Amino acid sequence: MATVEFDVWDWGHCLDRVVDGTPVQLVRPSDTERPTWVAYENTGYLGTVHAQGDTCGTWHVQTVHEDHVRLEDAVRALRRPPTWPQDRHRARHWARACLNDPRLLIIDIQTTGVHNAWALQIGLTDRHGTALVDELVHPHAEVEAAAVALHGISAARTTTSPAFSMLLPELTGFMAGRRCLSYNAAFDRGVLERELWRHYKKDHRQVQAWLQKCTWEDAMRPYAAWKGLWSTRHRTYRYQPLGGVYEAVANCRRLLSTMQHISH
Incomplete structure (x- = not known):
């Protein structure tokens, strides 16, 4: 169970916090001793938050009836732009359209590293x-130690595994004509493009012809909009981690569950 990050009873009646580079003033109303603070930004009223350390260990945002584990996220919820209901509706409509499309294919790739990485595990559902x-x-190729620490797939585990070129006919059969959904699609698509570049010996036309066999959708920005935690520093909805484990098929199913959540 989550716990509120500070002993809120020691906070006093007025404190300052900086959230995404912008100062926020939190003032406890004089007519209560409860762990409740009114938030202001640039003297403008944002809303009221309640610490719920004795119940579920979250921050309750009064105006939108939401609970957040971190005070910073509660403030981000209060900062939402007026367009957030429409942005959330668009995210919901998009998720429903994806889930209702029989061509939908969910993809996740675990890699040898973060930059210029090669495929190490491929999952499609x-x-x-x-x-x-x-x-x-x-x-x-070498598998970076930092990557192994995340997904646990060492080079030794893949010595008897097929190379990408051996899997390419199977991947082509599943992905051609499909609506491919990923979390951070630019990364997964980039890994495939790098593998294709190696397979086709840098023949740009063949690489692009293969990539154009399917369309790509990225769930990262719609999910951020659906959550609606506004970053004043970047003037956009804050990135939300998908969570789960570093295992390809498990991540596909985690993304599917998240899409179902967004669509409701």
Whole structure:
């Protein structure tokens, strides 16, 4: 169970916090001793937050009836722009359209590193969460220690696994004509493009012809808009981690569950 990050009873009646680079003043009303603070930004009223350390250990945002584990996220919820209801509606409509599309394919790739990485594990599921591809990939490249620390896939685990080129016919069969959904699609698509570049020996036309066999959707920005935690520093909705584990098919199913949550 989450706990409120400070002993709020020691906070006093007035304090300052900086959230995303912008100062926020929190004032406890004089007519209460409860752990309740009114938030102001640039003397403008944002709203009221309640610490719920004795119940569920969250910050309750009064105006929108939401609970957040961190005070900073409660403030971000109070900062939402007036367009947030419409932005959230668009995210919901988009998620429903994806889930209702029989062409939907969910993809996740675990890699040898973060930059210029090669595929190490590829997972594909359909819109029902059924695994279509669940394969370790021999990368023919070094696997960075930082990557192993995340997903636990060392080079030794892939010595008998197929290379990407061996999996390409199967991937082509599943992905051609499909609506491919990923979390941070630019990253996963970039890994595939790098692998194709190697497979087709830097033949740009063949690489692009393969990539154009399917369309790509990225759930990262719609999910951020649906959550609606506004960053004043970047003037956009704050990135939300998908959570889960570093395992390809499990991540596909985690994304599917998140899409179902957004669509309701």
